[in-house]
Amino acid sequence: MIRLDKFLSEMGLGTRSEVKKLLKTKQVTVNKAVVSKPETKVNPDTDEVCLNGSKIEYKKYEYYLFNKPKGCVSATKDNVHGTVMDYITDAVHDDLFPVGRLDIDTEGLLLITNDGALSHELLSPSKHVAKTYFARIDGEVTQDDIISFKEGIDIGEERLTKPAELVIKKSGSVSEIELTITEGKFHQVKRMFEARGKRVIYLKRISMGPLKLTDDLKTGTYRALTQAETDALRQINCGK
Known part of the structure; x- marks a missing residue:
């Protein structure tokens, strides 16, 4: 009540x-x-x-899938840069926030909500929520990289990164790949490739758990999640 x-x-x-x-x-x-x-x-x-x-339909929580552009930060407020929240213009609640973060120069899928419990579940290290990125790499990505990413990469922390699935879409002096990880370490994708002697020159998140970024959602725009997407987020079981 x-x-x-x-x-x-x-x-x-x-x-x-x-x-x-x-x-x-x-x-x-x-x-x-x-x-x-x-x-x-x-x-x-x-x-x-x-x-x-x-x-009047009561909505306790709101959920938006946002296609983040470069140049804005994943925060509710920032004294220097614009934030992802500047793009959300017709929300009912004023307590929305981004779930996790994408670097200022990284594009792609970002969940915006005011559901703190769901955010905690999605970001919990124990849940291992899969996140897939498309990237362009300065350098030739090879089968050896695929094996190394699957085994875990030394990025200068106490433990190797968890096994990651690397798919080569195009190999050459500039390679195109998709990478699926189940962690969220600081600058993780960039650090993983740097450890292999290569450099990420473009990075875009294309999925997070059951959420997928589609071509019709243009950069800098957002949409409300469908009921099916919201239900899938709540039912996700990443511990298996």
């Missing part, structure tokens, strides 16, 4: 004070009865709250 003014405010109908003024106009009903008291308790799952006869 939550207060009616909180319900209405969280659904984008204004600040608490603005909502209280709205309630005084007797345009809001709860289960078809006019309610003007802001402290009235409602159950978002069972009570029908309407404004001028139109039902």
Whole structure:
């Protein structure tokens, strides 16, 4: 149960004070009865709250798939650079945040939400959520690299990286690859290739768990997750 003014405010109908003024106009009903008291308790799952006869659907959480461009940082605020949140313009809640981070010069899939529990699960090292990247590499990527990535790479930490799946899409002086990792170490993809004597010159995340980046979602744009995608995130079992 939550207060009616909180319900209405969280659904984008204004600040608490603005909502209280709205309630005084007797345009809001709860289960078809006019309610003007802001402290009235409602159950978002069972009570029908309407404004001028139109039902207000309560959304506790929002989930957006964002195709991050270069030049913005994966943060809610930054004193120097623009943030990924600057692109999310029509969210209802004001407490959204990016799940994890992509470097400022990295593009691609980023989940934006206000669901802290889900974010924790997706980022937990014990969950091993798979993340796939497309990259262009300065240098020829070979079968030896595939074997090394599968065995684990020494990137200067206590342990080798976990086994990663490297797929060569194009090999040459500039190679194109897809790499799937199950960790999220700082600059991990770049450091893995540097350890092999090569340099990442372009990096884009194309999937995270069940979420896939599609060609119709242009760089710098976003969309709400489908119910199927949200359910798949909640049901993910990466411990096996």
